[in-house]
Each structure stands twice: as structure tokens, then as C-alpha cells.
Amino acid sequence: MELISENSAFGGRHCRYRHQGQSTQCEMTFAVFLPPFASEDNPVPVLYWLSGLTCTDENFMQKAGALKMASKLGLAIVAPDTSPRGADVPDDPDNAYDFGQGAGFYVNATQAPWSQHYKMYDYVTEELPALIEAHFPVTGDKAISGHSMGGHGALVIGLRNPQDYVSVSAFSPIANPSDCPWGQKALSGYLGEDSQQWAQYDAAHLLAEKQHYIPLLVEQGRADEFLAQQLKPKALVAAAQKSDTPLTLNMHEGYDHSYYFIASFIDEHLQFHASHLGLAVVEA
Amino acid sequence: MELISENSAFGGRHCRYRHQGQSTQCEMTFAVFLPPFASEDNPVPVLYWLSGLTCTDENFMQKAGALKMASKLGLAIVAPDTSPRGADVPDDPDNAYDFGQGAGFYVNATQAPWSQHYKMYDYVTEELPALIEAHFPVTGDKAISGHSMGGHGALVIGLRNPQDYVSVSAFSPIANPSDCPWGQKALSGYLGEDSQQWAQYDAAHLLAEKQHYIPLLVEQGRADEFLAQQLKPKALVAAAQKSDTPLTLNMHEGYDHSYYFIASFIDEHLQFHASHLGLAVVEA
Numbered sequence: 001m002e003l004i005s006e007n008s009a010f011g012g013r014h015c016r017y018r019h020q021g022q023s024t025q026c027e028m029t030f031a032v033f034l035p036p037f038a039s040e041d042n043p044v045p046v047l048y049w050l051s052g053l054t055c056t057d058e059n060f061m062q063k064a065g066a067l068k069m070a071s072k073l074g075l076a077i078v079a080p081d082t083s084p085r086g087a088d089v090p091d092d093p094d095n096a097y098d099f100g101q102g103a104g105f106y107v108n109a110t111q112a113p114w115s116q117h118y119k120m121y122d123y124v125t126e127e128l129p130a131l132i133e134a135h136f137p138v139t140g141d142k143a144i145s146g147h148s149m150g151g152h153g154a155l156v157i158g159l160r161n162p163q164d165y166v167s168v169s170a171f172s173p174i175a176n177p178s179d180c181p182w183g184q185k186a187l188s189g190y191l192g193e194d195s196q197q198w199a200q201y202d203a204a205h206l207l208a209e210k211q212h213y214i215p216l217l218v219e220q221g222r223a224d225e226f227l228a229q230q231l232k233p234k235a236l237v238a239a240a241q242k243s244d245t246p247l248t249l250n251m252h253e254g255y256d257h258s259y260y261f262i263a264s265f266i267d268e269h270l271q272f273h274a275s276h277l278g279l280a281v282v283e284a
Numbered sequence: 285m286e287l288i289s290e291n292s293a294f295g296g297r298h299c300r301y302r303h304q305g306q307s308t309q310c311e312m313t314f315a316v317f318l319p320p321f322a323s324e325d326n327p328v329p330v331l332y333w334l335s336g337l338t339c340t341d342e343n344f345m346q347k348a349g350a351l352k353m354a355s356k357l358g359l360a361i362v363a364p365d366t367s368p369r370g371a372d373v374p375d376d377p378d379n380a381y382d383f384g385q386g387a388g389f390y391v392n393a394t395q396a397p398w399s400q401h402y403k404m405y406d407y408v409t410e411e412l413p414a415l416i417e418a419h420f421p422v423t424g425d426k427a428i429s430g431h432s433m434g435g436h437g438a439l440v441i442g443l444r445n446p447q448d449y450v451s452v453s454a455f456s457p458i459a460n461p462s463d464c465p466w467g468q469k470a471l472s473g474y475l476g477e478d479s480q481q482w483a484q485y486d487a488a489h490l491l492a493e494k495q496h497y498i499p500l501l502v503e504q505g506r507a508d509e510f511l512a513q514q515l516k517p518k519a520l521v522a523a524a525q526k527s528d529t530p531l532t533l534n535m536h537e538g539y540d541h542s543y544y545f546i547a548s549f550i551d552e553h554l555q556f557h558a559s560h561l562g563l564a565v566v567e568a
């Protein structure tokens with residue numbers, strides 16, 4: 001594991017690292033924010049943040065305005081990259097932004113040529129937490145959140161692994177990828193045309209199939225340009241009703257798909273996770 | 285004036301505009317954040333933010349994490365671009381990052397070919413405030429701040445125009461540009477080799493020459509990679525002592541030149557300006 005850069009921030013530290021990914025078989029980059037006073041004697045819980053299409057580990061750390069509240073709460077944040085990358089990693093033949101590098105969709109690909117490197121589900125759920133817990137002063141307590149493609153990833157990972165995460169939240173998630181263009185392109189490409197294979201990576205499907213007990217919080221802007229065609233939060237509501245699972249979905253008039261939306265409500269999501277992680281919640 | 289984009293943020297609005305600059309004789313871009321409830325019946329004061337080398341109007345709005353506090357305080361923020369731009373605007377012959385487009389240094393250039401467009405001092409002090417006050421629900425009350433090259437700009441503009449700004453602050457400013465490589469390159473290029481012409485754009489010189497009454501706040505990281513060679517905050521301290529001008533300079537162990545540093549302390553600067561603008565100061 002190699003340190004790329006380090007910045008003091010809000011009394012804590014923001015660091016970027018690269019390491020050789022075992023699950024993804026390529027060099028991977030991630031960022032970690034450690035709040036003040038995190039130490040071996042005072043380990044802190046971790047919020048994993050999954051970013052959206054075209055993003056890297058940097059977008060959230062630079063633009064979400066989350067570090068002040070994380071510092072106050074005593075919460076670490078880990079932001080992985082959004083896909084495997086590198087000259088040896090296959091990419092979308094048309095260099096599209098919504099498939100291939102920068103668009104891993106947090107799945108384990110089964111189709112050639114993607115299946116060699118595109119194992120982001122294993123990377124995020126197993127390899128990265130093990131690495132973080134081995135090298136940083138953190139507890140094993142975890143929560144997960146994300147935006148758009150990363151909101152999809154957070155919901156899927158939280159719903160499938162409630163033993164590993166205390167709470168899950170999402171901003172503008174791709175809620176029902178089996179039923180939207182972004183999701184259909186990605187899932188058919190990574191998993192093949194048999195849409196039964198897609199269900200394990202579809203939050204609305206997972207939420208509908210049984211009652212879930214993990215706390216769920218979703219934020220969505222009504223002026224989001226991708227709302228109707230790609231995001232479909234109503235599918236989440238219908239699924240939660242079907243399985244009698246509690247879900248909080250906050251719809252916000254006038255807000256779009258940008259980081260200005262995320263920044264406007266990130267503190268409330270950090271407080272939500274902090275409350276489930278047993279941290280003392282402080283005012284925004 | 286043409287709206288480029290608009291985002292809801294913290295109950296207010298972040299908008300980018302382009303317009304034909306009179307002082308700079310080219311199309312100019314700026315961003316404005318209007319807090320909630322700003323209206324003709326409830327006009328708000330404005331903080332002008334001047335960015336550093338290579339930046340545009342976007343860096344501060346995306347990365348500083350300032351909009352939550354600005355929203356709470358009821359403070360508008362205006363961020364101009366850092367230079368004239370466009371195919372007709374001369375640029376550094378070597379495409380250097382520290383001269384020409386993206387590096388206007390907030391001066392009125394007197395030397396050809398720069399003198400036609402590089403009039404950022406007039407643009408920031410006269411043209412832009414007049415435009416803002418004509419088109420947005422703001423009072424005439426102004427404060428000014430900035431980072432690095434923009435910290436230099438804010439200090440120079442505030443010290444030379446105390447009748448127009450109630451307070452001035454800076455992060456990691458180029459405090460004594462007559463005595464550092466960045467400043468010498470820019471001032472000699474825009475103003476010519478006669479260094480007597482540079483003094484009007486040198487904060488340390490302006491601060492030393494007479495007692496000033498405008499409130500001054502400067503933030504500086506001790507781990508800033510440009511501290512010793514380019515920034516020289518000790519020159520500000522010596523100048524303030526010489527003229528018996530009150531100056532608050534906060535030095536921060538471990539902090540660098542990045543936006544992680546700005547974000548860590550921006551709320552305190554907004555509160556500082558708010559107190560001088562007559563706004564009710566709220567907790568961070």
C-alpha cells in the first residue's frame with residue numbers, strides 16, 4: 001500500500017493510497033479521511049462512500065463538504081474508486097461514460113472480457129474493508145452510502161449484507177437498474193443477457209423479496225435530470241411496501257443530480273449513520 | 285448577461301453567468317451564491333472571493349464547503365474568474381500556469397500585449413460589483429477574501445479601497461509579490477520592469493506605508509509547499525508592525541496549500557466578515 005498524498009483537514013487527515021487489488025487484479029486507488037483523535041487506543045467506525053459514473057475517489061472528498069461533520073462525529077470515511085483502471089483493464093469500446101472504466105456498477109462481472117478485473121462487489125464488500133481494518137485505527141463497525149451508480153451500489157451491498165453494515169443510505173440512487181437504460185447496459189454487459197442474473201444487483205428487487213431490518217435513508221431531488229428515466233425511486237417505495245420494510249425517502253423540490261445537492265444534505269446522512277454506529281450525534 | 289447553469293444548494297441558489305466584460309474586453313464568467321430568502325425586500329450583503337492560479341469561478345463554489353454557513357448567515361458570495369479568457373486574449377507564450385490566462389493577478393496591465401484585456405483590478409473593484417448590484421437582491425455592503433494569488437488580490441483591493449469593503453481576509457496569500465518568483469514574473473510582465481509600479485499591487489508594501497483601519501484576517505498553513513519561497517506572510521507581519529495596523533495571522537501546523545485547508549477554516553472567515561457586515565453570527 002503506497003501513500004499518494006496527504007492533507008490535513010478539520011483536525012484530521014485525508015489520505016490517498018494505491019495498492020494492488022487482488023479481486024480486481026489491477027492497481028486500485030482509494031481515499032480515507034480519519035477524524036481527529038482516531039488512534040489504536042481510540043478506533044473509529046467507518047462510512048464507506050460509493051461514487052457515481054465518471055467519478056474517482058476524489059469527487060466526494062473534494063466536493064461533498066462532509067469532512068467537517070465527520071470530524072465532529074469522530075467518523076472515518078473511505079471512498080474507493082468506481083472501477084478497476086489501467087491500460088490492461090478493458091474499457092467500453094466507444095469510451096462511453098456509463099460502462100467500463102469509471103463505471104464498474106459494484107458488481108462481480110461474469111462475462112468476458114470484463115470478468116477478469118470487474119469484481120467491484122468483492123472489492124468493496126471484502127477486500128477493501130479487510131485492508132482498511134488491517135492498516136487504520138478503525139473498529140469493525142461500518143455503514144455505507146453513495147450517489148447515483150454508487151447509491152445503487154450502497155443499497156445493494158447494504159441489503160445483501162446486513163450483518164456487515166449498521167445502516168445504508170443513498171443520494172439519487174439508480175434504484176431499479178433492471179428497468180433503466182444505464183442499468184440494462186451495465187448489467188447485460190457485465191452479467192450477460194439473462195436478466196435473472198441481474199436481480200442480485202437490483203435494489204428494488206432485493207427490497208421487495210423479503211422484509212429487511214437495516215435502516216434505509218434515501219435522498220432525491222425533484223429537478224434531477226435523470227429522475228424519470230434512470231433513477232426511479234418510486235420502484236423503491238413500491239418494493240418497501242411490498243416487503244413491509246421501513247424506508248425513508250426524502251424528495252426535494254428544485255434540487256438536481258449534482259454535488260450541490262449532496263452537499264446540501266450530507267450532514268443529515270452522516271448524523272443518521274452516526275446514530276446507528278453508536279456515536280454521539282452533534283448538531284449540523 | 286446569460287445564465288450558464290443553476291443549482292439549488294442549501295436552500296439557496298448557485299448560478300453561473302457569462303457577460304461581455306467592458307474593462308477586460310472579452311466574455312467573462314462568474315458565479316454567485318444567493319442564500320435563502322434573499323429578495324428585493326430582503327437584500328443581502330456580498331462576500332467577493334478571488335481564486336488562485338489556474339482556478340476559475342468554479343473551484344471555490346465546489347470545494348470550499350462555504351455555502352452551508354453562507355446560507356445560515358444570509359450572505360451572498362460572488363466568485364469571478366481569475367483572468368480574461370478566450371482565443372483573442374493573449375496567453376503566456378509557454379502556456380505557463382503562473383502568467384496569462386488563469387493568472388491575471390488582479391492588476392490593470394500597462395504593457396502590450398496584456399494591457400488590452402488584463403484589467404482584472406477594474407473588473408473586480410468596479411465592473412463586477414456594479415453588475416451584481418444591478419441584477420441581484422444585494423445591498424451595497426461588501427467584504428472580500430481569496431486564496432493565494434486571490435489572497436493577494438483581496439488584500440490589495442481591501443487595503444486600497446477601505447471605503448468599499450467592510451473587511452478583508454485571505455488564505456495563504458502571496459503577501460509580498462515584489463519579492464517572490466510568482467509576483468516578480470507577473471508584475472514585470474503586466475506592469476513592466478520598473479518595480480516602483482509594482483508597489484500599488486503589493487500587500488506588504490501597502491500595509492507598511494500607512495496605518496489602516498479595515499479589519500484584516502489571514503490564515504496560513506505551516507506545511508504549505510509555497511510558504512517560504514512565494515507567500516512570505518512574515519512580510520505582512522513586519523509591515524503591520526511598521527504602520528501599527530492590527531492584523532490577525534493564524535498559522536496552522538500541518539496544513540498545506542489545498543482546498544482541504546480552505547475548507548477547514550472557511551466558516552471562521554465567513555463569520556468574521558458577517559460580524560463586520562452586521563449579520564447575526566451563527567455557530568459553525
